[in-house]
Amino acid sequence: MSLKHWNKKHIISIRDFSRDEIDFVLKKSALMEDKLSSSKPVKLMKGRILANLFFEPSTRTRMSFETAMKRLGGKTVGFSVAETTSEAKGETITDTVRVVEGYADVIVLRHPAEGAARVASENIKIPLINGGDGANQHPTQTLLDLYTIQKEYKKIDGLSIAMVGDLKYGRTVHSLANALESYNVKLTFISPRELKMPKRMVNRLRDKNIEVKETTKLNIGNADVIYATRIQRERFPDLQEFERVKEAYVLDEIILNKLKDDAIIMHPLPRVSEISPEIDETRHARYFQQSRNGVPVRMALLCLVCGVDF
Amino acid sequence: MDDKKQERKLKIRNIKNGISIDHITAGKAPEVLKILGIDRGFTDSVTLAMNVKSSKMRKKDIVKVENKDLDVNEINKISVIAPQATINWIHDYQVVKKEKVKLPDELIGIVKCPNPSCITNKEREPVKSIFLVKNTNPVVLVCKYCERETESLY
Ligand SMILES: [Zn+2]
Secondary structure, eight states, X not given: OOHHHHTTOOBOOGGGOOHHHHHHHHHHHHHHHHHXXXXXXXXXXXXXXEEEEESSOOHHHHHHHHHHHHHTTOEEEEEEGGGOOHHHHHSOHHHHHHHHHTTOSEEEEEESSXXXXXXXXXXXXXXXXXXXXXXXXXXXXXXXXXXXHHHXXXXXXXXXXXXXXXXXXXXHHHHHHHHHTTSOOEEXXXXXXXXXXXXXXXXXXXXXXXXXXXXSSOOOTTOSEEEEOOOOGGGOSOHHHHHHHHHHTOBOHHHHTTSOTTOEEEOOSOOSSSBOXXXXXXXXXXXXXXXXXXXXXXXHHHHHHTTOOO | OHHHHHHHHHHHXXXXXXXEEEEEXXXXXXXXXXXXXXXXXXXXXXXXXXXXXXXXXXXXXXXXXXXXXOOHHHHHHHHHHOTTOEEEEEETTEEEEEEEOOOOSEEESSSOOSOTTBGGGSTXXXXXXXXXXXXXXXEEEEETTTOOEESOOO
C-alpha cells in the first residue's frame, strides 16, 4: 500500500476501512512501536503541528494523541471544551476547522454531534482524525483494540472473541464488531437481555459468514479475547435491576479458573466495577497495555496521513 | 343515480392537465400529498384513492392532481416512500409522458435525518443531509454523516 494512498487521508470511520487498510495500519503500528522502544528519539514529525479540537472533554484520548505527536517530535495546539470561551461554542465546526487549517498540519476532532468529523473533513484540505463523534465512531480506539489483539496472537483470523456488557449502546463494541466483519472470527455477545447487540448488526455479521452466539450467561471458557464494557446506570429505570445485572457480568477471581490459559481481557477504560482489581495482576489483564497501545497506533496514523514515510 | 355514478367515475379517472401517480404503496397517498405540498390552501382538483385493488401490488393508492407538474426532488422523495410508483403527465386528457420512479443511489438534501444528535440537524451548521440508499425493498437509507440506518422517513 503506497504512501500516497494515505497522504492527506481523513480518518473518520472504521467503516471506511478495507481489511487491507486495517492490516496495513496494524503493521505500521508495530513498526512504530519498535521505533518507540529503541533508545533513539523519533523525529518523524519534527516541525509539524497537531491541533487537538475537543468540543467535549476526553482526557485520555486527548493525552494519547498529544503523547503520540510529542513522541514524534511534533508540537500540539488546541482546546478542550472546559477551557473554551463562548466563541468556540457558538461557532460552527465548519468555521472552526477552516480557521485551524491555517495553523496546523493535522487535526484531531472530538465532538458530541454524530457526523461532526465527516462534515469538518469535507471543508478542509489538511487531514483530520476523528477522536470520537458522539455515539457514532471512534476509529483510533477500534484500531488500537485490533492492534492489541494482533500483537498478542500475531493474528486475528481464527480467534474467538467475546464481548461482554452493554452491547446495545456501546460504541466501542459496535465499531469493533464492524471491523471484525472482514476477519474470520467467532463472536460471542454476552449481555443482559435489555442491552443486546442490535439485531441489524448481528444479521450483518451473519451475512458475512461470521459465527455469532448471543447469550445472557457469562460463558467465556472458549474465548481467546474477552472484551468487557461498562454497564451504565442510566440504561436502567430500576436501580435494583441495574445492581442485579451489573453483578452478573463482573469479571473477578471466580472466573479465572474458567478462562483459557492464554485468554486476554480487554476494556476501553475507564472501568468502574466490571473488572475487579484482583484481575489486574494476572496474566490475562491487557487493558492498561491496550490503552498504551493507543500511542504507537496514533503515531503511525499521524505519520501516514501527513505523508511521512517510516 | 346512474348519472351520478358516471360522474364520480369520470372524476377519478380523468384529469385534463396535470399528473397522475399510480402504484403508490398502499396507505402512502397522504404522504405523497405532503411531498407535493398539497394542503388546505391548495385550490386545484385533487383525487385520492386508497387501498385500491391492484393485480400487481394487491393493494395500492392513486393520486391525481390537476394543473400540477413534478420536479426531480419531488420524484426522488416519492421514490423513497413509494418505490413502485409510476407517474403519468397528462395533457388534454392524454398521457404524454410516463415514468416509473427510481430511487437514486444518493438522496441529497431531500430528507431530514431522524437522529436528533446528527450534525445535519444542528442549527447553523452549513451541511445538507445526504443519505445513501442501502436497500430498495424495503427501502433502507444510511445517513452519510451519523451513519445511522433508517427505514421510515416520513
Ligand atoms: Zn444523520
